[in-house]
């Protein structure tokens with residue numbers, strides 16, 4: 104008979120046989136998976152047959168999530184990552200090498216901009232930032248030099264610019280480039296960019312897909328060949344999604360439609376109400392008729408989504424007073440959660456910049472970005488009403504420096520420092 108430790112190790116790691124289908128996906132908390140013989144192991148490791156060997160390469164819980172996301176996007180295949188940034192990084196590296204060129208929308212998430220400008224820029228991949236709502240100038244940038252990738256966000260962070268994916272896919276393909284779309288603000292419930300011509304779609308599943316601010320994850324979907332290239336990058340760079348994280352995202356996915364319906368209805372109601380309040384200069388939400396890309400949004404998005412942005416007339420002091428007066432929303436950095444989260448970039452991520460500098464970054468001093476949660480609308484309206492009063496008081500007691508023409512527009516430089 105074997106000794107105690109040998110018996111303990113074998114007895115305590117013997118997975119049960121389960122003949123009935125569990126109703127949630129098990130968390131396969133195992134880094135290694137044993138093959139029956141060395142040939143099987145070799146074939147799995149060299150991808151000659153499907154199977155599991157080492158969890159950095161593949162884990163059943165993560166693969167279940169990847170397949171679910173792919174199905175919801177109408178994609179041939181999907182792949183999952185530890186974070187949204189890891190998905191974006193792998194997607195870009197799966198198509199780019201030193202000397203290549205990207206054309207990217209200026210209305211892009213700050214870390215993506217930094218990845219392109221600093222990380223990929225540092226290894227000889229050049230990015231030209233354009234106003235992707237101006238199709239003529241985007242086409243001119245694509246035509247100027249050979250370009251591998253056109254990169255945009257379905258709805259941009261933080262300025263809520265809506266990209267015309269169908270038109271941009273045609274432009275990209277006409278110039279030999281592929282279109283990569285970050286669909287984080289929309290989620291597959293609001294938009295399926297592959298059906299509009301995109302070649303690869305990436306999302307931070309940390310946001311609406313996970314939906315509860317309790318898990319970091321990223322996803323990418325596309326055709327079999329593109330996802331195989333992405334998988335190869337991931338195997339060697341290693342931002343693997345942990346099985347428990349995959350389980351949480353799978354659970355989020357089951358209620359994504361319900362949550363997006365409510366996020367969208369709440370955000371639209373709040374945006375409509377904000378447009379009528381004194382002290383509010385501009386409101387940006389894709390479902391508002393006043394949105395600069397309202398007709399594209401109507402065509403391309405099932406609903407307006409849970410993200411909105413608005414500018415307070417009183418500039419920085421008003422924005423700061425507004426956010427400090429709120430009692431329901433969380434003062435934090437993320438989005439796409441059960442909680443309403445309000446961010447005032449000029450007094451947080453951009454506080455070191457002058458009003459002129461943040462205006463150059465496309466951000467008005469009184470700009471607030473709001474991720475509308477799932478609380479009761481009347482409670483949020485009452486809270487926003489009292490916070491607006493605090494903002495108006497702050498604006499009248501402090502002489503706020505006036506910066507005009509600082510719409511968070513796609514034509515302005517993007518917010519270099521805006522993070523989640």
Ligand SMILES: Cc1ncc(COP(=O)(O)O)c(C=O)c1O
Pocket residue numbers: 186187188189212214256260285287288306307308309310319320321437522523
């Ligand atoms: C549009 C967008 N893309 C990507 C990311 C990165 O996601 P993660 O924090 O999961 O890496 C974020 C984060 O806020 C985002 O807003």
